[in-house]
Amino acid sequence: MSNSVIVISDEKFETEVLKAEQPVLAYFWAAWCGPCKLVSPSIDWIAENYSDRLKVVKMEIDPNPATVKQYKVEGVPAIMLFKNSELVMSHEGAISKQKLTSLLEANLESFEG
Secondary structure, three states, X not given: OOOOOEEOOHHHXXXXXXXXXXXXXXXXXXXXXXXXXHHHHHHHHHHHHOOOOOEEEEEEOOOOHHHHHHOOOOOOOXXXXXXXXXXXXXXXXXXXXXXXXXXXXXXXXXXXX
């Protein structure tokens, strides 16, 4: 199991996210996005520390318009949590590691319990 963030594209979204066996945290970002630079280290931290419970993928929005449109990603950074191919949580805008962790904890507990 990977403990690093997997970079994906529109073509890989279905396989890597919707067909994944464990919950998937999808992180949408852009090279020109200032807040993304602040959130990226938290995403890497989540990938390292939650690798037993969660898969983490990231997608750059500009080269991947299909997924962005399908999930109505309007602002970056955007974070979405998928479980059994369903979107169960989403957050747009900068988020602290602490807030992200508590959001994840709340949502992961409901899967495991």
